[in-house]
Amino acid sequence: MKRVAFEVTYPSEALHPLHRRLTRTTVASRMELLAWGPTDDVTTLSWFDAGPETVRELLAAVETASATDLVEADDGTYAFVRQTDYEFDDDLMAVVSASRAVFLPPVTFRGDGTATFEAVGEHGALSEFYGALGELTEVRIERVHDFRRGASPPTLTDRRREAVSAAAAVGYYDVPRTGTVADVAAELDCATSTAGELLRRAESTLVAEFVSRRGRGAATPRGPDRGSEDVRN
Template identity: 30%
Template sequence: MRAIRIAITHTETTIHPIHSLVCSERELTRELILYVTTADGVETTINYVEGDPDAYESALRTELDVDEYEVYSDGTDGCYSYLRNELDAYNRDLATAFQRDTLAVIPPIEYLPDRRMIVTLVVTSREFRQFREEIPDELTVDVVSVGSVPRISQSRLTAKQRRAIRTAWELGYYDIPRTATLEEIATELGYAVSTVSDLLRRGQAGLVAAELGVDEYAR
């Protein structure tokens, strides 16, 4: 048995509307599915969404046809949600592939703004090949890592830090030579320049500390 971390890339038409909110809503940066079960084509999930809870609840209420939902702010930059919704054909087939008795899904399942679904499986090599054959052809499956111990995604970034760093990256702030300024990032985000500078510095410090395996606050 191995822990295989994969990225399943959806298209605009295959991604479920609920999970596509992190792709379409600027105030939302990441969705983590903490628990999921499917019965008779209806999916029930408990999620954590990084970003503005009000924007998330508003999108669920006004943009989507959700059978049942509740949203609970965590008091910071995110919220938990309970959702029940009927799956379309693509996602029903995808859910069936994950329900094989011979594999285990290690939560959380992660949805990112580029329509990637990141998930860790514990499975044999033979069973993994069969699993890939069951994934709908419209979806792309890439192996991110293979190891003996499941790797669960953890981030030291707050939602605001993640959004600032992503915006900086997209605008070219990290290009060589640099093609964006703090002022341009601040304009895009609607923040003060000093706020953007602080978000980037703290976020970068957290990423470096995570890479080095040290406590950034223990210096």
């Protein structure tokens, strides 16, 4: 079986109402759909890179939401939303429902109108899904790996990836160290305490991923494209 990461760019008329509102704001840039159910009438869990007030404004676009609970944490806001309809485009949901694949969290919606997600299935099923989705929207395959049973290694959020990149750029990881957390904060335009927290969480994630891969017998962490293959043909 294969595990495939897709990036899609929806036409404006096919955007989810919340995603459409996300593209029109400058105070939030990303939503991650972390948990959902097999039916429409469920409580979903999402994370936003924004504060609670902004998230409340964004969630107002979900007309079928009957209850909302927000928790400010982890450099953003978590949202538990009870809803009676996912409100996705009907044609898109038909393609998803007909696919012979399963979809892994998170589904990430970005302010530039793109969305990314991962699917697992046999080669033929994923190829069929890719073709059907491509008839509705612009879709790109980011990477393909063999699927392995067990917990997936953690991945960095965009903000934590930015923090690590900034730290490398200012010399924070040089030996001897030539940059400081304050330098990272300046690059990210955030408080020093926020930059420090982002780096600590990112470093914890990367170490956990390294240990996880070593535990599965890998000598070193494998790059994202090594061993990948296309499912389009």
